[in-house]
Amino acid sequence: MEPSLSTSHSDPAQDAAQQPRLTAVWLFIIGVLTIETALQFLPEGFMTRTLVHRTEEMRYLPPTEIQLMGDSATSAIRAGLLEHAIGTGHTIGNYSLPGTAPMFSYFVLRRQVAAEKLPKTIILAPNPFTWGDPMLDRFLGRFATPAESLEFLRDQRNLGTWLYGSLCKISYTLRYREELYKLVTDGDLSHFATFERPVSSVQNTRAKITPAELRPAEPKKSVLDPGNIPPLIRSPMRIHPYNEYYLDKLCALAGANGIRIVWITLPVPESLHPGEARTATYTSFIERMKSRHSNLFTIAPGVPTMPDAYYSDPWHMNPFGAWVFSERAGSQLTEWLRANPR
Amino acid sequence: MRFDSFDFIIFLVVVLMLVRAAGPRLRNWILLVASLFFYGWWDWRYLGLFGFNCFVAWQSAIRIADAPDPRSKHRWCAAGVIACTALLCYFKYRGFFFENVTAALARMGWMESRGTLQVVLPVGISFFTFQAIAYIVDVYRGTTQACRNVPDFILFKAFFPQLIAGPIERANNLLPQIQKPRAVTNSDVIEGLYLVLWGYCKKVVIADNLALKINSIYNLSEFTAGDVFIAALGFTFQAYGDFSGYTDIARGIARWFGVNLMQNFNFPYLATSPQDFWRRWHISLGSWLREYLYIPLGGNRRGAFRTWLNLIITMLIGGIWHGPAWNYVVWGAYQGMILSLHRAYVAWRGEHRHSHLSRTLCIGGNLLLTLYGMLIFRLASWDQICAATSAIFACEVNPGFAGKMIRMLPYIGLILLVEMPVFLSRTPWFWVRSRRPIFIAAVFLFLFYCILILGVTGGAQFIYFAF
Structure with a gap:
């Protein structure tokens, strides 16, 4: 006879006498609080420190004329190389933040407006595959100030997400669950290895590029593993409403401050091209945004590609890919700047 | 509202606090409102369908209980079961039926294929329909009493933990627990x-x-x-x-x-x-x-x-x-x-x-x-x-x-x-x-x-x- 998992209150009087105390529940709550308090003594992860450091820098560094914005894929673009491709006379800064979405770019520009450190042109160079995820837990847990967090709640009225994001801010485990997941499932210790790693600065044209960076060696073979492609790349193209909402706000804020936004879609590996239907969804999204904002321009519509060998993983270009892209984007940008003088 | 969403956790905490603060009489009312809110969260229009299903089950059971002879009881039981099943078939299998019949006719060359019929499936419909059928049949068989208290009956059907994906609760297990005052032990x-x-x-x-x-x-x-x-x-x-x-x-x-x-x-x-x-x-x-x-x-x-x-x-x-x-x-x-x-x-x-x-x-x-x-x-x-x-x-x-x-x-x-x-x-x-x-x-x-x-x-x- 197997045990039954169902319970019944056969004898209330006996049950009452045998009732356990709630000590276990209180111990559990105390245990969670103790663990989370102890974890607060660990250093913050590399990404969080990078976000904090760079957004602080943006407030006191002198503004550049042209400012790149986007995510980690965008940060592969060397501001110096772009300047080299465009030609002198333009100051360029790469203000992209790793692991972020348009919401971050909007609030960065807000902070810049408050600090009066504004560019004249923003080059928005997002990865076309990341529009389905607004990275809310990262935004609320690692980036937003309390006032920005409350503003998000007011604008989106999404109490569940806001509360979860706020808990990410309080709880180390929630804030770093991506890193801890990799640690437990793959034995990946890189989160702890980056505790001592100094964060990199916002790149700009004051940082001189080396001759090796000007012409990196061309890789011969692709390192992409076809069996290990992130689901986001294979899934249908989706524009998350929050990403559209905050891109709208970014364009509006830029427009109100006389800033032009030039949208350059980052190329994707040839083998991962999204196909016609997904590209059409993406292109129609860009067209929709352009119809709403007169200060938004595009260079090279569609989703461009580059050989797989130019990538270090499905998202990120390797130094050679970044160089090729910078050269390509530089000449496109030069033409655009010539055709659209202020 | 999915169980694994943060919205649900907030909902649950609020309902638990309200039920705990309320007196025994109010508890069922709070649970009833919370359960309907939980179901309506997906799409409030489904509440009408759910309400109709409840009405059919409740009315059939009352009629069976009040019927003077076994034949009438049998008729009401059949009517209730058929109504519940028809509703389920209409919402769940209409598109499937249409798709397969048109495909078969198209294969025989009698008509052109017209593609698929998109029908929105009300969440949990299979579960609450089976629960309703079980209740009607149990009342007919005399293994459970017809519930005459409408709020209690709706709560039996709508009790939110089991509403969307079961278990398919039987009246003789869940209804008495709803009807009696409950105490939550350690x-x-x-x-x-x-x-x-x-x-x-x-x-x-x-x-x-x-x-x-x-x-x-x-x-x-x-x-x-x-x-x-x-x-x-x-x-x-x-x-x-x-x-x-x-x-x-x-x-x-x-x-x-x-x-x-x-x-x-x-x-x-x-x-x-x-x-x-x-x-x-x-x-x-x-x-x-x-x-x-x-x-x-x-x-x-x-x-x-x-x-x-x-x-x-x-x-x-x-x-x-x-x-x-x-x-x-x-x-x-x-x-x-x-x-x-x-x-x-x-x-x-x-x-x-x-x-x-x-x-x-x-x-x-x-x-x-x-x-x-x-x-x-x-x-x-x-x-x-x-x-x-x-x-x-x-x-x-x-x-x-x-x-x-x-x-x-x-x-x-x-x-x-x-x-x-x-x-x-x-x-x-x-x-x-x-x-x-x-x-x-x-x-x-x-x-x-x-x-x-x-x-x-x-x-x-x-x-x-x-x-």
């Missing part, structure tokens, strides 16, 4: 917390992680035997983690309101035969099919052939209950067939006591049948079913097989780690009853941090929400 709190934590662990840690590992295989059109084994094993445990996880969360939450929902899973993969499996897997559906379909069809009282036929009909309907798709029909036929074959085997060899060895062999053999059944259940088309079946006999294993197996094993191991001691000790509350508080707290902490760290956020919908 055991309810502790055991409820264990069920909730383990339920979430099974869903977001085990089921959702296994889904990430196997979903790509189910998109293939050609398989190797290795692929098929990984896909079948992964989905077998994913389905268990997903559905039994949901049930455990539902039962745990219900305990916090002082309500005991019925047990829905009882170590199904340790069943020794297909018949035993259906006593352990989705018990509320298995028993529903037996009591309200198999037995009225004649059960095993009309000879061997009729018994097999009844089994196949019952399981075909059980299969299509899961959804309007041919793979569910094939799965139902497969279940009916193996139940019939087992029945024939028992009739031939007779029932016998299992030795440890024969019991182990039976468990292993039945698990293989279950793996193949789960494969059919999950595959999307007849072509895929054929391709996967022929791949099994080709016995080809691809090079990444061992690596993929190793990546799945920790999740399957977690189920064994938590559930095997319960099974072996024959102590249902092995982890939380008669234990030191520090031990129980350590179990809770382990499960809680498994959920926090290993849980997949934004993972797949609960599989049974689609049924």
Whole structure:
């Protein structure tokens, strides 16, 4: 006879006498609080420190004329190389933040407006595959100030997400669950290895590029593993409403401050091209945004590609890919700047 | 509002606080409003459909109870069952019927194919329809009293932990608990917390992680035997983690309101035969099919052939209950067939006591049948079913097989780690009853941090929400 998992209150009087105390529940709550308090003594992860450091820098560094914005894929673009491709006379800064979405770019520009450190042109160079995820837990847990967090709640009225994001801010485990997941499932210790790693600065044209960076060696073979492609790349193209909402706000804020936004879609590996239907969804999204904002321009519509060998993983270009892209984007940008003088 | 969403957690905390603060009279009202709010969260228009289903069941039961003669009782019972079934068929199977009839007519050249008919499926409709039918039939049979109190009856139908994906609660278990004042004991709190934590662990840690590992295989059109084994094993445990996880969360939450929902899973993969499996897997559906379909069809009282036929009909309907798709029909036929074959085997060899060895062999053999059944259940088309079946006999294993197996094993191991001691000790509350508080707290902490760290956020919908 197997045990039954169902319970019944056969004898209330006996049950009452045998009732356990709630000590276990209180111990559990105390245990969670103790663990989370102890974890607060660990250093913050590399990404969080990078976000904090760079957004602080943006407030006191002198503004550049042209400012790149986007995510980690965008940060592969060397501001110096772009300047080299465009030609002198333009100051360029790469203000992209790793692991972020348009919401971050909007609030960065807000902070810049408050600090009066504004560019004249923003080059928005997002990865076309990341529009389905607004990275809310990262935004609320690692980036937003309390006032920005409350503003998000007011604008989106999404109490569940806001509360979860706020808990990410309080709880180390929630804030770093991506890193801890990799640690437990793959034995990946890189989160702890980056505790001592100094964060990199916002790149700009004051940082001189080396001759090796000007012409990196061309890789011969692709390192992409076809069996290990992130689901986001294979899934249908989706524009998350929050990403559209905050891109709208970014364009509006830029427009109100006389800033032009030039949208350059980052190329994707040839083998991962999204196909016609997904590209059409993406292109129609860009067209929709352009119809709403007169200060938004595009260079090279569609989703461009580059050989797989130019990538270090499905998202990120390797130094050679970044160089090729910078050269390509530089000449496109030069033409655009010539055709659209202020 | 999904159980694994943060919105639901906020909702639950608010309802628990309100129920705790309210007096006994108000509690049911709060639970009723909360349950309707919970259901309306998906789409408030479904509330009308749900209300109509409640009205049909309530009115039929009252009419049956008040009917002066058995014939009238019979008529009202039939009317109620037909109305509930018609509603289910209209919303769930209309598109399927239209699609297949037009495809068949197009194949015969009688009309052009007109594509598909998009019909929105109201969430939980299969569950609350079966619950309504069971209630009407129980009142007709006299095994339960017709409930004349409308709020109590709606709460019996709408009680939110069981509303969307069961268990398919019977009136004689749930209604008395709703009608009487309830007290929440410390055991309810502790055991409820264990069920909730383990339920979430099974869903977001085990089921959702296994889904990430196997979903790509189910998109293939050609398989190797290795692929098929990984896909079948992964989905077998994913389905268990997903559905039994949901049930455990539902039962745990219900305990916090002082309500005991019925047990829905009882170590199904340790069943020794297909018949035993259906006593352990989705018990509320298995028993529903037996009591309200198999037995009225004649059960095993009309000879061997009729018994097999009844089994196949019952399981075909059980299969299509899961959804309007041919793979569910094939799965139902497969279940009916193996139940019939087992029945024939028992009739031939007779029932016998299992030795440890024969019991182990039976468990292993039945698990293989279950793996193949789960494969059919999950595959999307007849072509895929054929391709996967022929791949099994080709016995080809691809090079990444061992690596993929190793990546799945920790999740399957977690189920064994938590559930095997319960099974072996024959102590249902092995982890939380008669234990030191520090031990129980350590179990809770382990499960809680498994959920926090290993849980997949934004993972797949609960599989049974689609049924």
